[in-house]
Amino acid sequence: MTTYQKIIPIANQILKKYDLCEHCLGRLFSKQLHLSSNKLLGKKLKKNLKSAQRCYICKNLFDNLNYFLNMMLDSASSYSYSSFSVGAIIKPSIIDRDDIVRSKYKLKGIDGIKTDITKELGKLFSKKTQKTFDYLDPEIVFTVNLKDESCDIRSKSxxxxxxxxxxxxxxxxxxxxxxxxxxxxxxxxxxxxxxxxxxxxxxxxxxxxxxxxxxxxxxxxxxxxxxxxxxxxxxxxxxxxxxxxxxxxxxxxxxxxxxxxxxxxxxxLDSPKKPLKFNSSVEAKISTSSKIDSKLLQKLKNLTQNPIVVYEKSGKRSEKKIFSIKHKKHDDTSFTLFFKFEGGLPVKRFVTGDDVSPGISQTLNIPCKCLEFDFHDVEVK
Structure with a gap:
């Protein structure tokens, strides 16, 4: 006896007790028979019986899917996309009735009615738009609410x-x-x-x-x-x-x-998962509280020899490297600094020495202030 022949008596028993539409009846057995169309199987199983006036499980919901399809088409009209998926919200009473039939006739391993509705909507939408149904990584996702007759659409970031x-x-x-x-x-x-x-x-x-x-x-x-x-x-x-x-x-x-x-x-494809390492080249205009000379400014070259330690209020400590440093003296109390450093060094605090060691003020042994600073290059490693 074939699998199909085995299911006929069960299908007939169900139909004696419950009026089911072709979609709902076919869904109960299509996986056993490895068939893709629930409706065609349901039609075959019901060929000698009168069509149900009103399906016990879905209340003829499948007859109205075009209404929801048009809702999906309207929602997607302003979007560009190549793939989609569909989710659905349905009345709990429909799921309850589906569970009653499946439980009573011990029908296991079959799709629930919600899955079938989303599959059918997906097939209809794909046929109409020639877009690909992609369950795993769709560019747009529809949530069709069959309870309040609405359609929500979200697109992939x-x-x-x-x-x-x-x-x-x-x-x-x-x-x-x-x-x-x-x-x-x-x-x-x-x-x-x-x-x-x-x-x-x-x-x-x-x-x-x-x-x-x-x-x-x-x-x-x-x-x-x-x-x-x-x-x-x-x-x-x-x-x-x-x-x-x-x-x-x-x-x-x-x-x-x-x-x-x-x-x-x-x-x-995506933003970096971890902070990217980068180097910055900066020009900083600095004023000093007392007189400076070119010989004193030469001390700044020592800052390239060891890492600069930065302390944050949170207690975090980090080390930043100065790769190159040059200066241009303007007058007795101001100069411009050109330096390349590891990204994340707070420039103004580096100048004043505020929880940054060694800083410019420390190195020159004179209080210094950063008037302004500009970036000439930001180089990602």
Whole structure:
């Protein structure tokens, strides 16, 4: 006796007790027969019986899937994507009735009705759009709520890398978060997490939201600078993750914004999991509290011989290396320092010697102050 012949009596028993649609009946046995279409199997098992007026399990939900398909198509109309997956929310009573039938007839190892609904919606959507159903790593995910007849769509985040040049002073690197949601995204900030765009972060975010859509932008900075600092040369590298983007390609690699210029902008797989090591080349203008001469400034070359120790308020201790250091004296109480160092050295504290040892003030044995400092290069190792 074939497997099909064995299931016919069980199917007939079920149909005597419960009116089931072709989808729900076929699903109870399709895995045993290694068949992909529940509906065709259900049709075959019911060929000599009258069609159910109203399915006991799904209440003829499968007859209305086109309604939800159109909802999915409308939701996805503003998105670019090549793959998708579907999740569903259904009434608990449907799942309960499905469990009753499966339990009563000891039907194990079969798909639940929710799985079948998402599979069917996936097939219909794929056929209509020619997009790929990808359960593991989809570019967009639908959550179809069959209880309240709504459809939610989320797209996979997109990560970009680039470098920014800042040639105007008085412009912050980081943007303040929305005061209402602390950066999580709410109606007040249009779900962007920020309400103003008056920083490097703000300008780049605004540009990317315009080009790609999306909600929040999360930045990973390779170092930082003061509001008054310039970032010159090839610029400072950064990574940014855009949540829920509508578009997935960017045709520009460089752009001039109001206060910044962005170069080498491209889509990458992900932001770095660990902090990247980098070196910075800086020009710092320094004033001294008493007179200096060129012979005294020669002492600064000793700073390349041993690591600089940096102490944080948290108790953390780190060591940073100075690779090269040059100076240019302006007058008796000011000079400019050109130095290349390991990323993460706090420049102003290095000058004053505030929990940084040895610092400029310590080395010269004169209190020094950093008036401003600019980055000429940021080199990722």
């Amino acid at each position: 997109l990560t970009l890398s680039g470098r920014y040049v800042k040639s105007i002073r008085g412009f912050l690197q980081k943007q303040k978060s929305c005061s209402n949601c602390s950066g999580k995204g709410c109606r007040i900030c249009d779900f962007h997490g920020i309400t103003e765009y008056d920083s490097v972060e703000g300008e780049i975010s605004q540009f990317l939201f315009k080009k790609l859509g999306g909600t929040t932008a999360k930045f990973t900075w390779i170092g930082g600078e003061d509001k008054s600092s310039l970032v010159l040369g090839t610029g400072r590298p950064f990574f940014v993750k855009i949540q829920n983007p509508h578009k997935r390609n960017l045709r520009v690699s460089s752009v001039n914004l109001k206060h910044t210029k962005v170069n080498n902008l491209k889509i990458v």
